[in-house]
Amino acid sequence: MKKVVDVCTRVEGHGNIKILLQKDEITSVNFDLEIFRAFENLLLDKRLIDVPRIASRICGLCHASQTITSCKAIESMYEVEPSNQSVLLRRLLMIGELIKSHSMHFFFQAFPDLFVILDKQPKPLSLNELIHFDPKLTSNMYELIKIGNEIVNLFGGRSVHLITPIIGGVFFSLSKKEINIARKYLQNSINNLKWIIERFQEIFSQFDPPDVYSLPNPAYMGMHNDEKYDRYNGLLRLAQNNKIIADFPVYKHSQYFDKQEDIRGIDFYLKNDQNILVGPLARYKIINDYGIDELQSYIGLFNKEWQNSILFSNVIRLIEMMFVSYEGLSILDDTELTQKNEINPINFLRNNEGLGMVEAPRGTLIHYYHVNKKRLIDKVKLFIATEINLPIIDEILTTQSQKLYERTGDFNQIKKQAQMIIRSFDPCISCATH
Amino acid sequence: MDIYSILSHPFRRKILLLLDKEGYISYTELMDRLGLETTGQLNFHLKKLGTLINKDKKSYFLTEDGKRVINLMNIDKKILAGEDIEYLDKVGSEINRVGVIICKCNTEISNLISINALENYIKRIPNVVAVKIFDNLCQEKNLEKITKWSKDNYLNKIVIAACSPKTHLHIFERIFDGVIDKVNIEIANIREQCCWVHLKEPTLALKKAQILIEAAVERVALQKDVQVKTVKIEKSCAILGGGIAGMTLALNLSRAGIKVYLIEKTPTLGGKIARWSKIYGMGDCSICLMSEMIGEVVKEKNIEILTNTEIEKVSGEVGNFSIDLVKKPRYVDEKKCTGCKRCIEICSIEKSNQYEFGLTARKLIYIPYVQSYPYAPVIDQEDIETCRQCRICERACNNNAIDLDQKFEKIRIRVGTKVIAIGADFYSELKPYNHNPQNDVIISPEFERILSADGPTEGKILKLSDGKPPKSISIIQGLGPFDYLAEYCGTLAIKYLESIYSQLPDCKINIFFDLNKIKKSTGFMLDPSDERFHYYENIEIIEKGNKKIIISDSEQYPSDMIVLNVNFVPNKDLKELRKTLDFTLDDHGFMSEETLASGIFGVGSIKGPLDYNSVISSSNDVAIKIISLLSNDYLITEFSGIEIKEENCGLCGLCILSCPYNAITIEADKIAIDKFKCKGCGTCVSVCPTNALDLNIDTTEKILKSIEVFSKFNLRPKIIAFCCRSCGYGAADEAGLKKLSYNPNIFIIKVPCTGRVDTSLIFKSFELGFDGVMIIGCRKDSCRYINSVDQVRQKVKLLKEVLGPIAENRIIRKSLSAVEGNKFAEIVNSFYERLSEEIKNET
Amino acid sequence: MKPNFLxxxxxxxxxxxxxxxSLDIFPQFLDKVNLVRCSFMRDENNISENDIALIEGCVSEEKQIDILKNIRSKSKRVIALGTCAAFGGMLALSTVKEAEPISNYIEVDGIIPGCPPPSKLLGNCIIRLLENKEIILPEKNVCADCEFRTxxxxxxxxxxxxxxxxxxxxLDIENKDKRCFLERGILCLGPITRDGCESKCIKLNLPCDGCMGxxxxxxxxxxxxxxxxVNLAKGLRKYKGIFYRYSKPKTKR
Structure with a gap:
């Protein structure tokens, strides 16, 4: 058996494309993550109070989600509920994080690819070309990155690996001044996004996305709260072809999927053995309606081919950013936010295990902890979005590479195509190599 | 080219002179010195100088020809050099020129290892410019040879490979006095810690000696300049406490021409002995003796007596302290008072007299006792409010000597040294013994008053309850918190026996001693056959009606009068004084002699329970020390201790916490070190988390370099041993002196105190391939730096807890005294065995 | 000529x-330099000659050692970016993975510590790097500008x-306990941590975590x-969560 390995670039972190050949035939193409950091091991024997800030280090892009999930898991062990203000602050932090993460991916990774995929350019724009391609787009995108960053910084204490989210709430008391600043940021974000979406549509919508990127009818998984978009609170839903497979609270996840300790990869127990997709696109497919007409009309601008392609997640990413900006504005208007914040003290450990779940920018994120009698962690399971997406990425990679190999037999093209497929899924390698 | 044309240019003359003066100068330095801007010019002149100069890797120097030119011509350098020659004033060079001296030690070293091989190795070490071999370096006849050799080679640093620095360092320092600075002499201990302990393994001993010398060369090369401080000595002394010890010392010093400030807290000189009946063996009544002594003290012009005075603040350094004093108001002007006592007669309020231990009463305005000095009435601070409401005495005084509105007076004195002589207190927890003078259960000071002619009974032994002489007296000796008897207990017993016998020959006397305490006391002799002496394990005093009975180990002794002989306990003021003066306490709470900072002394019973004679002799000892200290005009100290880099200090205060001497302070957001309190143990360096602190001689850099060089030794398991310079290093030397053999795979690093060893040094050793780390320090109670040894114990303990078994087996920390060489060898050997075993198991 | 950055x-x-x-100066930075390798933003993947190499992350795999050595041989200056590269980072808490600072394998010309490096410090460092100057780091500990210092x-x-x-x-900012954390019996790693973070955690009334190394x-x-x-409670004495946070000593033979 022959093995071809190529390094995957322009992703966040280190990944390889591994092509397995047998008798001149591609048997499989894998997206291979060479490093494994073993955070499950790292969290062992730690005190619960230390866990959120260690968990934050799983990822420098979705650190807020990691911290908050971790806090939620531990809160479920202590059976404490964070105050309303704390919940609102957590939502704001997640909004900031999502804007930063999405805009960074869109600008540096997805956008240059789209030119090639949609035949506008022979090869991806280099960094300089990208910056000078459309100065206004660049500055707008850049401002979005800043806005995400600043919102997190404002409520989180710093912009990466937050200080304020702790077990029991958010250790922060905010004033009118901060609310006004945040409001300004979010309004700017909406204005920028409007311009960007229109520009995007102007450049790309008349092209049809190629078949290579169409999704092989996966089951989508995501969170919803009473059929509405919600990334902090709610039930987990599995759906395929607009049909609900299951709706369940997170503590029942083991009926549908689970994870062996110390082994990477998540096992799904679904009847048809479908591949699962999580992330912004899945979140949209779960609810099918953001509840804001303006956003729905933007979606309407793209035809069916777009909507069945993974490339559509780029559109959804922009729209989701806009949605959360609106959501953020309504949170800032909430009078509860300015009331005196209180942290519920954690005193009695009521359960020796706990689960926490949020929707991270790249999809469903679940932490599971179990403590021993000394109250030190002895069992950890981390369900991380990119890990859930890996099987579907590998499936598309394999089938599309086989097709291309039959047609051309050119490994360079296969590698190039594989890279773009991988990037279109926005895999977070830091997370996946947790 | 002829010499004249070479010397015609001033630059070339300057070059020659500079090279003559300093030996070796680098190219860039030459440019600097000559003030040249372009290299071309210098190149031209250097070329012109031709064979007169030569060049090695780094620098230019004079050839033999060049030296000859300078010598032969013997010309006036000033004229030759042209107008300004200020560049000649700068001495010292950045270049390290290290000379190594190997001492064969009368074949002790050369018999075991090949000196040739050693020399060849050393010559290859960078920085080493010359190696010289001596048969016996410590002999004076070598002095001239060495001086010449080091001057000829322009050496500025020296490594001596010979015996332990503990043996002959002072001789070596004397040899190089004026040639090489003390700090630039480093010793490679190849005798006690190499040759003598590895007699069976000459090959390894050679290798080890080579590495030891290389490390010493590297260390000395890292030495930077050390500050020297000169203090003008103030020829005066402050003595705190006007008792027998303080006065004896004051007399001694004043007669040697030293100005003395005798500072007494109470209104009178005299101390406790002034209240005693007599002093055993002196035949005299003690108050007579004291008043004589007071008279002498008063007579001395050099003694300034400050009664009723307390110390407030001390600043400065040894040789030059500035002390702030507060003189409490006496409310009576000593100069105006005639001592007529009218004020005392007229005063109507009474309280118990502390000078009679409460046995009698006195007026609020009072004279402590007849022989007190100054002889003038006084009102206690606590009574003044009451007196101000009455003021009858003020009106009664004919001389207007009384001033009830007198204020506190602040006095500042400057002294070269200070002495604490405040004596001790009496043990006062007497509840179990039913102490009650009115019921004839009295303590020894009260009995002394009864025996005194000026006491409440005018010297007659009478029961205080009914004024009748007792028929039986029991004396319980040595009551106090300690588990030993004070040395004076024996003489005291005899003194009491004699006193009672002379007055009441029929009186039945029983003296009780605690058997357990006697066992623990040394030099304590009593006639065991004397039936008046009883030795008990348990003692109890019970009262039946108005009879008192002592039950000693179930035997009963009825007694009319019971004397509780209470021990001296540490003065309660000591703890407070520690904050202003700089000393530490021993295990019993007395002042500890060993840890006294320089410039401060203690005399008398402040250091423990002493009898009269011991107090006098200790005062005399201290007087000699003080006189010798103050006989100099200047104190020149080569500071060896901590240097602070303020720009790196974040004021976390960890160093302050760890300093055993309270030498570090934070004032106005700045860290400051009292260089005269600092003893250079380096404990603060071990905790400083920034680079703000380092020792100036035993730098961290040097220690790390030593570890690095030692790691070249490539046999396993190898051990690094951090030994404190007083005990651990001494024990290693002792092993050498006894020629005990231990495994050669151990390298000893001398640290001032094991408190200097921090965790990073241990990690560094492991990182560089050492298998084991030994830390050998002093015993807990004899650490030269108070509690530093305890701090390293804490570190190692925590380290072992954190690292678990890895550290448990690979680090040992032991306390040895400097004479326990055999233990040192044992520890090394068993540690070596253990580590070899472990390595075997691993593979 | 733009400097080459890796x-x-x-x-x-x-x-x-x-x-x-997300630094303010980042767009200008991109304009002023020539990025020769950055897997986040660029397709080309060769390690080529460069002026300054910024390396984030710790060494946990053998493979990375070769990459590092390759980078060192082609870079004029190598800078460790972040606490992971400088000291090992959070992964040091792991019992199965190695987390070594890059300086264990190659010579490093400077570090920019922090998890993540504080924006202000990072910005200043990058400006200095662009000017081809040495990085300047605060040399004091967090206590130096701690508002609770006593x-x-x-x-x-x-x-x-x-x-x-x-x-x-x-959380009442007005009435918060303004005593030093140690005085309150709370473990604060400020004394042993480099300053430069403007003591953000402490300003929010949370103790220093030691992330600046x-x-x-x-x-x-x-x-x-x-x-x-200090007087450390027994339960915390063996707690590796404190002692191996952000770096692990080398004790292997």
Whole structure:
């Protein structure tokens, strides 16, 4: 058996494309993550109070989600509920994080690819070309990155690996001044996004996305709260072809999927053995309606081919950013936010295990902890979005590479195509190599 | 080219002179010195100088020809050099020129290892410019040879490979006095810690000696300049406490021409002995003796007596302290008072007299006792409010000597040294013994008053309850918190026996001693056959009606009068004084002699329970020390201790916490070190988390370099041993002196105190391939730096807890005294065995 | 001529690079330099000659050692970006993975510590790098600009330290407890941590976590030196979560 390995670039972190050949035939193409950091091991024997800030280090892009999930898991062990203000602050932090993460991916990774995929350019724009391609787009995108960053910084204490989210709430008391600043940021974000979406549509919508990127009818998984978009609170839903497979609270996840300790990869127990997709696109497919007409009309601008392609997640990413900006504005208007914040003290450990779940920018994120009698962690399971997406990425990679190999037999093209497929899924390698 | 044309240019003359003066100068330095801007010019002149100069890797120097030119011509350098020659004033060079001296030690070293091989190795070490071999370096006849050799080679640093620095360092320092600075002499201990302990393994001993010398060369090369401080000595002394010890010392010093400030807290000189009946063996009544002594003290012009005075603040350094004093108001002007006592007669309020231990009463305005000095009435601070409401005495005084509105007076004195002589207190927890003078259960000071002619009974032994002489007296000796008897207990017993016998020959006397305490006391002799002496394990005093009975180990002794002989306990003021003066306490709470900072002394019973004679002799000892200290005009100290880099200090205060001497302070957001309190143990360096602190001689850099060089030794398991310079290093030397053999795979690093060893040094050793780390320090109670040894114990303990078994087996920390060489060898050997075993198991 | 920059991620969370991208000066930075390698933003993947290499992440795999050595041989200056590259980072808490600072394998010309590096510090460092100057780091510890600092040593260090976080969750900025954390019995790693973060955690009334790393020695030995002198509760004495946070000493034979 022959093995071809190529390094995957322009992703966040280190990944390889591994092509397995047998008798001149591609048997499989894998997206291979060479490093494994073993955070499950790292969290062992730690005190619960230390866990959120260690968990934050799983990822420098979705650190807020990691911290908050971790806090939620531990809160479920202590059976404490964070105050309303704390919940609102957590939502704001997640909004900031999502804007930063999405805009960074869109600008540096997805956008240059789209030119090639949609035949506008022979090869991806280099960094300089990208910056000078459309100065206004660049500055707008850049401002979005800043806005995400600043919102997190404002409520989180710093912009990466937050200080304020702790077990029991958010250790922060905010004033009118901060609310006004945040409001300004979010309004700017909406204005920028409007311009960007229109520009995007102007450049790309008349092209049809190629078949290579169409999704092989996966089951989508995501969170919803009473059929509405919600990334902090709610039930987990599995759906395929607009049909609900299951709706369940997170503590029942083991009926549908689970994870062996110390082994990477998540096992799904679904009847048809479908591949699962999580992330912004899945979140949209779960609810099918953001509840804001303006956003729905933007979606309407793209035809069916777009909507069945993974490339559509780029559109959804922009729209989701806009949605959360609106959501953020309504949170800032909430009078509860300015009331005196209180942290519920954690005193009695009521359960020796706990689960926490949020929707991270790249999809469903679940932490599971179990403590021993000394109250030190002895069992950890981390369900991380990119890990859930890996099987579907590998499936598309394999089938599309086989097709291309039959047609051309050119490994360079296969590698190039594989890279773009991988990037279109926005895999977070830091997370996946947790 | 002829010499004249070479010397015609001033630059070339300057070059020659500079090279003559300093030996070796680098190219860039030459440019600097000559003030040249372009290299071309210098190149031209250097070329012109031709064979007169030569060049090695780094620098230019004079050839033999060049030296000859300078010598032969013997010309006036000033004229030759042209107008300004200020560049000649700068001495010292950045270049390290290290000379190594190997001492064969009368074949002790050369018999075991090949000196040739050693020399060849050393010559290859960078920085080493010359190696010289001596048969016996410590002999004076070598002095001239060495001086010449080091001057000829322009050496500025020296490594001596010979015996332990503990043996002959002072001789070596004397040899190089004026040639090489003390700090630039480093010793490679190849005798006690190499040759003598590895007699069976000459090959390894050679290798080890080579590495030891290389490390010493590297260390000395890292030495930077050390500050020297000169203090003008103030020829005066402050003595705190006007008792027998303080006065004896004051007399001694004043007669040697030293100005003395005798500072007494109470209104009178005299101390406790002034209240005693007599002093055993002196035949005299003690108050007579004291008043004589007071008279002498008063007579001395050099003694300034400050009664009723307390110390407030001390600043400065040894040789030059500035002390702030507060003189409490006496409310009576000593100069105006005639001592007529009218004020005392007229005063109507009474309280118990502390000078009679409460046995009698006195007026609020009072004279402590007849022989007190100054002889003038006084009102206690606590009574003044009451007196101000009455003021009858003020009106009664004919001389207007009384001033009830007198204020506190602040006095500042400057002294070269200070002495604490405040004596001790009496043990006062007497509840179990039913102490009650009115019921004839009295303590020894009260009995002394009864025996005194000026006491409440005018010297007659009478029961205080009914004024009748007792028929039986029991004396319980040595009551106090300690588990030993004070040395004076024996003489005291005899003194009491004699006193009672002379007055009441029929009186039945029983003296009780605690058997357990006697066992623990040394030099304590009593006639065991004397039936008046009883030795008990348990003692109890019970009262039946108005009879008192002592039950000693179930035997009963009825007694009319019971004397509780209470021990001296540490003065309660000591703890407070520690904050202003700089000393530490021993295990019993007395002042500890060993840890006294320089410039401060203690005399008398402040250091423990002493009898009269011991107090006098200790005062005399201290007087000699003080006189010798103050006989100099200047104190020149080569500071060896901590240097602070303020720009790196974040004021976390960890160093302050760890300093055993309270030498570090934070004032106005700045860290400051009292260089005269600092003893250079380096404990603060071990905790400083920034680079703000380092020792100036035993730098961290040097220690790390030593570890690095030692790691070249490539046999396993190898051990690094951090030994404190007083005990651990001494024990290693002792092993050498006894020629005990231990495994050669151990390298000893001398640290001032094991408190200097921090965790990073241990990690560094492991990182560089050492298998084991030994830390050998002093015993807990004899650490030269108070509690530093305890701090390293804490570190190692925590380290072992954190690292678990890895550290448990690979680090040992032991306390040895400097004479326990055999233990040192044992520890090394068993540690070596253990580590070899472990390595075997691993593979 | 634009300077060539190389940005390499080893085992990391990408937080450092994400901090760098969100710097105010980052667009200008991109304009002023020629990025020769940066897997986050560029397709080309060769390690080529460069002026400055910024490396984030720790060394946890053997493979990375070759990459590092390759980078060193082609870079004029190598800078460790973030606490992982400089000291090992959070992964040091792991019992199965190695987390070594890059300086264990190659010579490093400077570090920019922090998890992630504080924006202000990082910005200043990058400006200095662009000007081809040495990086300047604060040489004091966090106590230096801590608003709770007390000079009363007795009260500061005598309290038993048994908490990792404050228990009294008083968020009222006006009435918050303004005593030094150590005085309150809460473990604060400020004394052994480099300044430069503007003591953000402490300003929010949470103790210093030590993310800026040590100034001298390594984190673990500093922590042991520091905590052996104070009264540390028994339960915390063996807790590796304190002593191996952000770096692990090399003790293997």
């Amino acid at each position: 940005i390499e991620s080893l085992t990391s969370c990408s937080g450092c690079i994400s901090t760098m991208i 000079d009363n040593i007795e009260s500061k260090f005598m309290k038993r330290i048994n908490k990792l976080m404050p228990r009294e969750y008083n 040590p100034i001298k020695n390594d984190f673990t030995s500093n922590a042991i030196n520091f905590l052996s002198t």
